[in-house]
Amino acid sequence: MIQQRANFDWMLKELYSGVPGIHMIVVLSSDGLRLARYAGDPDAADRVAAACAGLQSLAGAVAQEIPSTDGDMNLVVIEMEGGYFYLMAAGANAYLAVLADVRCEPGRMSGMMRDLVVRIGAHLTSPPRRDGHSV
Template identity: 50%
Template sequence: MDWLLRDLAATVPTIRHIVVLSADGLCMARHSTERDTAERIAAAASGIKSLAQSIAAELPAEDPDAAGDEVRMVILELAGGFFYLMSAGERSYLAVTASSEVDPGLVSHRMRDLVLRIGEHLSSAPRAPEQAAP
């Protein structure tokens, strides 16, 4: 997956961080960032996803087969740049940060392309509850 994340960064040079995370906020892959930073981004992205699910629950899905609280994409424009969070497979997400000079539509488009190419490989299995020792 490293070369795919590297390709995303290469096609949009103003990207600062790329993190693939599980729905519960664990960093599964990263590019252009240190491990500690990637873990902080993954944890924050999981919180943002949870907040977005609360809003999504108030907006009925147009597709009757879609989950009412499904989060497909979140974009935040901040003083220091942009934050993107996109559903990337079952229980996994792609988070990207970019400088304020970025073309916001280009990042969204490239992220969607990446998710379509590797979405099935980005799914994370649900965590099983710990078994009590006999």
């Protein structure tokens, strides 16, 4: 289970401060529950987390169609008019999502996200839940 949010605030802040243009960082479980966030509106972070559950499932289904892969989703980048959305696997049943504007350089962002996941990935896990409770 992810530790207290306060324990990760400084690491999420480091990502936020390290790449210009970030609007919101969300850590979520694979079923779309927001575990932590930095910046942005809490309600918007909940909506992003819920949407990410579907996106990571879709990306995983597509990845299974690629021969010689394990079918796991590593990184999804969506370029939109005015910005980017990033979703990265960040541990067992956990993901790191970032919304950023056009000032953000995609290569730098994905590199910084990978660095963060490597540093705290073991702590960014969310055990599977059944009936709303951890199993």
